Amino acid sequence: MPILISADELAARLSSGERTVVLDVRWTLAQPDGSEAFRAGHVPGAVYVDLDRELADHDVQGAGRHPLPGEAGLTAAMRRWGLRDGDTVVVTDDLGNQSAARAWWLLKHAGVADVRMLDGALAGWRAAGHPLETGETTPESGDATAHFGSMPVVDIDGAAGIPAEGVLLDSRAAERYRGEVEPIDPRAGHIPGAVSAPTAANLDADGRFRTPEELRERFAALGVHGDAPVAAYCGSGVTAAHQVAALAIAGIDAALFPGSWSQWSNDWARPVATGAEAGLTVK
Structure with missing residues (x-):
């Protein structure tokens, strides 16, 4: 499966109605809550992903600042994002994918076959002349389940x-x-x-x-x-x-x-x- 998708390719998928779940992982060390920036403008139909709360499990002690979530926790998040088995998932951020890659990796690790990063991230989407959507996105619940083990990990x-x-x-x-x-x-x-x-x-x-x-x-x-x-x-x-x-x-x-x-x-x-x-x- 490809790792990247261009802005034009993503726009074509979205306009064609081809099932695509877009996840916006807006996060930086200085501004970990990216929800306000997300509401101000995102790829149409994208769902906001809270990296600190949904891509980490802070109840885990001694495993660093962003311990990996468990399968149950990630499954709940995936379903909130509207993921179904077999979906194509595109992740993005406003940082050259340096935060969105966490979602890419976790979803691949969880067994999602087709996960891609929007090359150039949100800046690339804007530069290609594609529109932004504002406000919240509330998708229908999905049914995907996380099964870890598809990506190599070292302790x-x-x-x-x-x-x-x-x-x-x-x-x-x-x-x-x-x-x-x-x-x-x-x-x-x-x-x-x-x-x-x-x-x-x-x-x-x-x-x-x-x-x-x-x-x-x-x-x-x-x-x-x-x-x-x-x-x-x-x-x-x-x-x-x-x-x-x-x-x-x-x-x-x-x-x-x-x-x-x-x-x-x-x-x-x-x-x-x-x-x-x-x-x-x-x-």
């Missing part, structure tokens, strides 16, 4: 072992990787042996994913070669899903470490590295 011990046999990509900004700043987690730095690969570099100047060839070159320069295992983490498992998606576009399978730096840095028995690793930090 904190698995993440610790990846650098010895493969590549562990740190998806945060390079200055956070180096330990120069840390706006939210208790310790600054990175998992020892991890390679700096800021997620924003997966996108071009228009906020669209780079071509598969460009992404393959990018990841090859970071040491991703052959069949060695690859995993990605970020601050709390949100933008690392974007890294997994970029790797998939490049034809590379990668695991997600959902707990990410928020879990690692809160475990004081875990070592922390700082600074840039020679030749492998990409800004």
Whole structure:
């Protein structure tokens, strides 16, 4: 199944009546509640997804700031969004898919076969001249059920072992990787042996994913070669899903470490590295 859909392709699907569920995952670290922005303008028919409440389970302790939801919780959310078995789902945001990728990854993990990201996200939709809709969207309840296991995952011990046999990509900004700043987690730095690969570099100047060839070159320069295992983490498992998606576009399978730096840095028995690793930090 394709990973991306263009604005024109999505508009054609919507105008034809071909069943398509559009999910708007408006979220940033600074503004986690994107509901007001959603109401001000979204792809017609899109349903707002609350990343903090629906794509995470904060009752889970010790697993980072955005622990994965359970199957029951995600099933309830999917049905609220109107998902039915066999639906084509398109996710978007206003951040180059860096938050929407969390929904892409979770739905793929839950067994939804056809999940795509709107390439260029909402900015790409606007640039293509397509209209926005305002207000709320209340879909009919769906009947889809989450069955986890379709995407590779590593836990904190698995993440610790990846650098010895493969590549562990740190998806945060390079200055956070180096330990120069840390706006939210208790310790600054990175998992020892991890390679700096800021997620924003997966996108071009228009906020669209780079071509598969460009992404393959990018990841090859970071040491991703052959069949060695690859995993990605970020601050709390949100933008690392974007890294997994970029790797998939490049034809590379990668695991997600959902707990990410928020879990690692809160475990004081875990070592922390700082600074840039020679030749492998990409800004």
